[in-house]
Amino acid sequence: MSSSRKAYGGGSILLQDNGLxxxxxALEALFLSNSSxxxxxxxxxxxxxxxxxxAQAMSFYQSHDxxxxxxxxxxxxxxPGKKRRLTVDQVQFLEKSFEVENKLEPxxxxxxxxxxxxxxxxxAIWFQNRRARWKTKQLEKDYDSLKASYDSLKxxxxxxxxxxxxxxxxxxxLTDKQGxxxxxxxxxxxxxxxxxxxxxxxxxxxxxKKPSAVASIICKQEDLSSANSNVYxxxxxxxxxxxxxxxxEPGDSSHVFEPEQSDxxxxxxxNLSKTLVHPVxxxxxxxxxxxxxxxxxxxxxxxxxxxxxxxxxxx
DNA sequence: TGCGTCAATGGGATCC
DNA sequence: GGATCCCATTGACGCA
Numbered sequence: 191m192s193s194s195r196k197a198y199g200g201g202s203i204l205l206q207d208n209g210l211x212x213x214x215x216a217l218e219a220l221f222l223s224n225s226s227x228x229x230x231x232x233x234x235x236x237x238x239x240x241x242x243x244x245a246q247a248m249s250f251y252q253s254h255d256x257x258x259x260x261x262x263x264x265x266x267x268x269x270p271g272k273k274r275r276l277t278v279d280q281v282q283f284l285e286k287s288f289e290v291e292n293k294l295e296p297x298x299x300x301x302x303x304x305x306x307x308x309x310x311x312x313x314a315i316w317f318q319n320r321r322a323r324w325k326t327k328q329l330e331k332d333y334d335s336l337k338a339s340y341d342s343l344k345x346x347x348x349x350x351x352x353x354x355x356x357x358x359x360x361x362x363x364l365t366d367k368q369g370x371x372x373x374x375x376x377x378x379x380x381x382x383x384x385x386x387x388x389x390x391x392x393x394x395x396x397x398x399k400k401p402s403a404v405a406s407i408i409c410k411q412e413d414l415s416s417a418n419s420n421v422y423x424x425x426x427x428x429x430x431x432x433x434x435x436x437x438x439e440p441g442d443s444s445h446v447f448e449p450e451q452s453d454x455x456x457x458x459x460x461n462l463s464k465t466l467v468h469p470v471x472x473x474x475x476x477x478x479x480x481x482x483x484x485x486x487x488x489x490x491x492x493x494x495x496x497x498x499x500x501x502x503x504x505x
Numbered sequence: 506t507g508c509g510t511c512a513a514t515g516g517g518a519t520c521c
Numbered sequence: 522g523g524a525t526c527c528c529a530t531t532g533a534c535g536c537a
Contacts, residue, residue: 275511275534296524315513318526323511325527 276316280306284313288320 276284283306287298294302294317303310 294525312512314525316511319512321526322528 280308284316284320288317292317292321292324
């Protein structure tokens, strides 16, 4: 590609255009600048590399360099060889143009160059750099809104986790109470015909169920931390397009949680219903009391994928 | 003097 | 094949 661009002004060729050959559009822009509202811009000509620049350009244009810079009393405006920032007026004009359209058609480029007393190439470069700056700012904005969204999600998730834990404890408590009632009723009905080999009561006393509840609470702690790490892990890879804020769209909220967790949630629901419908009749060993359902239990506090959208968007 | 900003360069990719 | 874009980088400049 570079052939055309180099013809415009890459390195020493630009120098030639501006300072020596006086034969192409760089010079044309220079002439045009005399009638522009930005006449006298220090940025019109780029005599790059005249002072301490690339060696190749220096050697090639050394005589011109000496001629141009021999007079140290030259004022800032007339001293070439340094990069000059665009004037405030030029930048304002370009900014307004950029607001209208951030892409630059050839006709518009030439017109802007005429109006500003710049080379068309300079206008194109300014737009190029301006787009890059805009993109950087956009990325920062996207990051901020994404982070805010994530923080909000995390906060919601944690509060829902607590609420779920509370509800589960409530269910256990109610189950125990119901078991006590059944026990009392069963004892009064069968007290006369109690057999030694009778299976143990389907409803264990509250004190015997405690380990399970304690274990589940312990598990919650692990669950919360693992869920957090899941959120973190699944966050960055989805951010594939820095320009767009697509991550904030509702449909993407499901990406925050791993799909496999929904299976575990189903297991936990099964286990919970088993506990309620088919109570354990035997006293297992202590380890068995605490751990039989832990694998399911630990991972069960995630929300099913289909529920995530609901709890998040209806919160 | 270090650092941030910005104009400009160079190379690769894409479009027409 | 020319024009333009994007991206990484360079170098000049201004400022604290």
